[in-house]
Amino acid sequence: MADETQRSWWRRTRWLALSVLGGAGFLICLALILAPALDGEWFLDFPLGGLLAAAGLPVALALLLFRFFARQDDIDRRHGYSED
Amino acid sequence: MTLRERTAGRRIGKAFGVFAGAFAFFVLGVAVVALLGLPAPAILILVVFVSLAVYATLGIGGATLSEAGFFAADRSIPAVFNGLGTGVALLSAGGFAGLAGAWFDDDRGALALSLGWVTGLVLIAVLIAPYFRKSGAVTLPDFLALRFGGEAIRALALLVLILIGAVALVAALSAAATIANFFLGTRASIAISAAAVMIVLAGVFGGMRGLVLVAGAQAVVFLLALLVPGAMVALREYDVPLAQFTYGYALREAADAGGAFASIAGHLLPLPRLGGVNLVALAVTIAAGTASLPHILVRSAVSFGTGGARRSIGWSLVVVIAVVLTAPAYAAFAKLSLYRDLVATDIGSLPDWVFSYGKQGLVRICGVEATNVDAVTAACTASLGAKGLVGPGDIAISTDLVVLGFADITNLPYVLTALIAAGALAATLAAAGALAVSIANSIGHDLYGRLIAPKAPAGRRLILARLVLLVVVSLAGWLAARGPGTWISVALLAPAIAASAFFPALVLGIWWRRANATGALAGMIAGLTIAAYYAVVTTLRGAPPAGFPSLGGGVPAMAAAIYGLPIGFLVTIGVSMATAPPDSARDNLVDAIRRPGREAVAGGDSPT
Numbered sequence: 001m002a003d004e005t006q007r008s009w010w011r012r013t014r015w016l017a018l019s020v021l022g023g024a025g026f027l028i029c030l031a032l033i034l035a036p037a038l039d040g041e042w043f044l045d046f047p048l049g050g051l052l053a054a055a056g057l058p059v060a061l062a063l064l065l066f067r068f069f070a071r072q073d074d075i076d077r078r079h080g081y082s083e084d
Numbered sequence: 085m086t087l088r089e090r091t092a093g094r095r096i097g098k099a100f101g102v103f104a105g106a107f108a109f110f111v112l113g114v115a116v117v118a119l120l121g122l123p124a125p126a127i128l129i130l131v132v133f134v135s136l137a138v139y140a141t142l143g144i145g146g147a148t149l150s151e152a153g154f155f156a157a158d159r160s161i162p163a164v165f166n167g168l169g170t171g172v173a174l175l176s177a178g179g180f181a182g183l184a185g186a187w188f189d190d191d192r193g194a195l196a197l198s199l200g201w202v203t204g205l206v207l208i209a210v211l212i213a214p215y216f217r218k219s220g221a222v223t224l225p226d227f228l229a230l231r232f233g234g235e236a237i238r239a240l241a242l243l244v245l246i247l248i249g250a251v252a253l254v255a256a257l258s259a260a261a262t263i264a265n266f267f268l269g270t271r272a273s274i275a276i277s278a279a280a281v282m283i284v285l286a287g288v289f290g291g292m293r294g295l296v297l298v299a300g301a302q303a304v305v306f307l308l309a310l311l312v313p314g315a316m317v318a319l320r321e322y323d324v325p326l327a328q329f330t331y332g333y334a335l336r337e338a339a340d341a342g343g344a345f346a347s348i349a350g351h352l353l354p355l356p357r358l359g360g361v362n363l364v365a366l367a368v369t370i371a372a373g374t375a376s377l378p379h380i381l382v383r384s385a386v387s388f389g390t391g392g393a394r395r396s397i398g399w400s401l402v403v404v405i406a407v408v409l410t411a412p413a414y415a416a417f418a419k420l421s422l423y424r425d426l427v428a429t430d431i432g433s434l435p436d437w438v439f440s441y442g443k444q445g446l447v448r449i450c451g452v453e454a455t456n457v458d459a460v461t462a463a464c465t466a467s468l469g470a471k472g473l474v475g476p477g478d479i480a481i482s483t484d485l486v487v488l489g490f491a492d493i494t495n496l497p498y499v500l501t502a503l504i505a506a507g508a509l510a511a512t513l514a515a516a517g518a519l520a521v522s523i524a525n526s527i528g529h530d531l532y533g534r535l536i537a538p539k540a541p542a543g544r545r546l547i548l549a550r551l552v553l554l555v556v557v558s559l560a561g562w563l564a565a566r567g568p569g570t571w572i573s574v575a576l577l578a579p580a581i582a583a584s585a586f587f588p589a590l591v592l593g594i595w596w597r598r599a600n601a602t603g604a605l606a607g608m609i610a611g612l613t614i615a616a617y618y619a620v621v622t623t624l625r626g627a628p629p630a631g632f633p634s635l636g637g638g639v640p641a642m643a644a645a646i647y648g649l650p651i652g653f654l655v656t657i658g659v660s661m662a663t664a665p666p667d668s669a670r671d672n673l674v675d676a677i678r679r680p681g682r683e684a685v686a687g688g689d690s691p692t
Binding site for chain 1: 205392408409595679
């Protein structure tokens with residue numbers, strides 16, 4: 001069975017995963033709801049809705065993922081599981 | 085990041101940085117020689133063959149006699165290097181050339197596909213990759229058998245892996261034939277044979293180790309081919325060498341010009357026309373499918389540790405983001421050039437590429453293939469009158485042409501056509517190599533090494549895996565040569581099948597310790613059956629089977645996981661709850677798989 005350290009690590013890891021996936025879901029819903037409404041607007045000569053869905057959303061998801069890496073490394077380190 | 089990973093990363097990074105610089109310098113050199121009169125075919129052959137020679141050299145140089153090296157690249161591949169190669173293998177030629185074509189066609193399927201790839205990589209990184217790496221499994225069936233116990237789940241997973249892997253491999257070889265025919269006019273059988281030789285060279289000597297080394301070089305060529313032509317157009321038109329930030333001006337100019345071009349469905353990414361709910365269904369299918377594709381998932385096994393496996397997927401995402409951001413730019417720049425060079429232009433003054441691609445059936449004007457000035461003049465005179473000028477609606481180009489013919493359409497030097505050819509081939513070969521090695525390793529490791537002859541010596545397993553690779557690639561080549569067009573459409577079903585069969589078992593196996601072997605097996609069979617039944621009936625009949633909820637007027641076959649996924653999850657959970665929970669040994673194994681670290685749980689093929 002897992003010891004207390006691993007249980008604590010798993011609790012934090014699970015919450016982090018849930019918050020990342022929840023955040024990703026929120027961003028996707030937000031972009032898909034806003035995009036059609038913003039398609040008539042132009043920003044720097046881009047149709048704003050298209051720009052938001054086709055470029056903004058993937059970049060936001062990538063930033064979220066790299067932030068997740070840093071947070072997970074931090075959780076691993078604090079629980080003595082660092083691979084360094 | 086470990087010290088070992090940092091040191092190895094620096095060493096490999098330096099080597100591939102030198103390769104990237106040398107290849108870019110070589111292309112530049114060819115461009116200079118081209119100015120002195122080097123003929124176009126020589127330019128193309130030089131650039132393509134040098135890239136192929138590098139892949140062959142790395143494949144042979146990656147030779148290994150160790151089982152850990154052959155099946156898991158000694159678990160010593162730095163995240164950046166592994167991730168870039170994996171990203172290219174995920175995208176294949178469809179991602180490289182097909183996505184821009186879909187944007188050109190204003191097809192919203194392109195958005196669903198982009199979103200699906202990106203979300204799928206987020207799902208792998210968060211939910212699966214580190215735990216797959218920690219398990220020590222070297223194939224997807226190996227992971228499921230380790231987590232749930234029993235060989236039935238290994239056998240079923242192996243069967244599904246071979247089925248979808250083989251179809252996707254044949255499709256990748258078909259795409260290689262399409263690309264080679266487009267650029268070199270090569271016969272399909274010759275192009276497929278050449279691609280098969282390249283795949284065998286990448287995998288037969290070094291297995292996963294050779295494949296990963298070759299994929300690194302393919303990623304370099306792919307990224308150069310993706311970024312440089314677009315940057316050149318952006319620099320020429322808007323004084324900024326960043327296509328991703330400047331294509332808005334081209335979009336605006338094209339929108340102001342008015343009218344939409346027609347298009348001819350391409351071979352590399354034949355997406356169905358979608359809207360509304362079906363777009364969401366496709367995005368969900370691609371996301372879960374990306375997270376479950378055996379040839380992508382297995383690349384997590386070659387990283388240094390759990391953190392490395394996560395970061396490796398992050399770097400795959402960087403490649404996908406580069407494609408997702410660049411593809412609309414290719415479409416916008418191509419449209420702008422068509423408006424400037426073709427619309428309201430005297431037929432006699434149309435650029436030469438119109439007729440050279442027209443002879444291949446890739447350009448139609450006034451409803452006829454643009455084979456020569458006379459044919460186009462006759463057709464346009466009949467439809468528009470003697471003095472009629474061609475409008476955007478009278479011009480149709482193949483969606484494949486948007487990227488493959490980008491340098492010609494946008495008046496870039498021919499050397500960039502050669503670079504695009506090398507990039508398209510790199511993407512196809514990366515995907516085909518990953519698929520072939522995934523099938524061969526699974527047959528060598530799971531079928532022979534675990535199911536048929538568990539006591540067979542490692543050497544014999546390696547020989548078998550190498551022989552299987554030869555046989556699998558030969559068979560796939562034989563099939564591809566017999567019907568190059570059809571296999572790519574069939575392969576588009578692979579993510580739906582992979583998602584429905586594997587995703588619930590993978591996710592619940594890691595995140596829900598109560599999931600047991602009976603539940604996982606039942607969930608896999610249920611998800612697979614539902615998705616396969618829906619996809620096959622919809623494909624053959626052209627209409628969804630009775631009894632399925634009609635979402636958005638009928639979900640396309642390639643989004644069948646929208647039905648298979650929930651059924652897979654529900655059956656896995658229901659049957660697991662109704663049967664005995666896993667024993668304490670299995671419980672401990674789940675804890676071991678979850679615990680971060682470099683040491684693999686299954687030590688058999690692990691060097692650590």
